[in-house]
Amino acid sequence: DRRITRVKELIKDYPDFPKPGILFRDIFPVLQDAKAFRGLVDAMVDFIKANCDGVEVIIGLDSRGFLFGPMIAEALGISFVPIRKAGKLPGETYKVEYTLEYGTDKCEMQKESVKPGQKIVILDDLLATGGTMKAACDLADVAQATVLCCVVVIELTDLQGRKRLKYPCHAFIQY
Ligand code: 5GP
Numbered sequence: 001d002r003r004i005t006r007v008k009e010l011i012k013d014y015p016d017f018p019k020p021g022i023l024f025r026d027i028f029p030v031l032q033d034a035k036a037f038r039g040l041v042d043a044m045v046d047f048i049k050a051n052c053d054g055v056e057v058i059i060g061l062d063s064r065g066f067l068f069g070p071m072i073a074e075a076l077g078i079s080f081v082p083i084r085k086a087g088k089l090p091g092e093t094y095k096v097e098y099t100l101e102y103g104t105d106k107c108e109m110q111k112e113s114v115k116p117g118q119k120i121v122i123l124d125d126l127l128a129t130g131g132t133m134k135a136a137c138d139l140a141d142v143a144q145a146t147v148l149c150c151v152v153v154i155e156l157t158d159l160q161g162r163k164r165l166k167y168p169c170h171a172f173i174q175y
Pocket of ligand 1: 023024025026027061062063064124125126127128129130131132133161
C-alpha cells in the first residue's frame with residue numbers, strides 16, 4: 001500500500017527519547033503532511049471496513065489514539081469513545097490499573113459510553129510492550145463490549161506486546 005509506504009517515510013526516529021536506550025518513533029511528521037495523513041486515515045478506514053464487520057464504536061487511547069480515532073469513527077458513521085488516564089473523565093467511569101516498566105498507571109472509560117455487547121475496535125498509534133492496549137482490552141471486558149480488533153499504526157515487534165492481547169491485533173507498520 002503506497003499510502004503506508006509514505007507514512008513510513010515520514011515517521012522520524014529519536015534515539016534516547018524520552019529515556020536513554022529508547023528509540024522513539026514520532027508520528028507527528030505524518031500529520032504535518034495533509035495528503036499523507038489523509039492516506040493513513042483512509043487506509044485505517046479501509047482495513048476496518050474489510051475486517052471488522054458490524055463495528056459500532058471506535059475506542060481511542062490517550063493521547064495519540066485521539067488523533068486518528070474521531071476521524072475514522074466519523075468516516076464510518078459510528079461512535080467515538082476515549083479511554084483516558086485516570087482523573088480526566090467526568091461522571092461514572094470504569095477503571096483499570098496496569099503495570100508500567102516502573103510502577104503502575106490507571107485508565108478509565110465513561111460508563112454508558114459503550115453498551116454491553118456492542119462491537120468495538122480499539123485504536124492507538126503504537127504497540128510497544130502492550131501494557132496500554134491490554135489495559136484497554138480489560139476495560140472493554142469490564143464494559144462487556146465485544147472487541148473485534150485492536151488496531152495500531154506501528155508495532156515494535158521485539159517487545160512482543162501482541163502476546164499479551166487476547167484479541168486480534170493489526171499493525172500497518174512493524175519495526
Ligand atoms: P506500551 O504500553 O505498549 O508499552 O506502550 C504503548 C503506548 O506508549 C502507546 O500509547 C504509545 O502512544 C506510547 N509509546 C511508546 N513508545 C512510543 C514510541 O516510540 N512512539 C510513539 N509515538 N508512542 C510511543
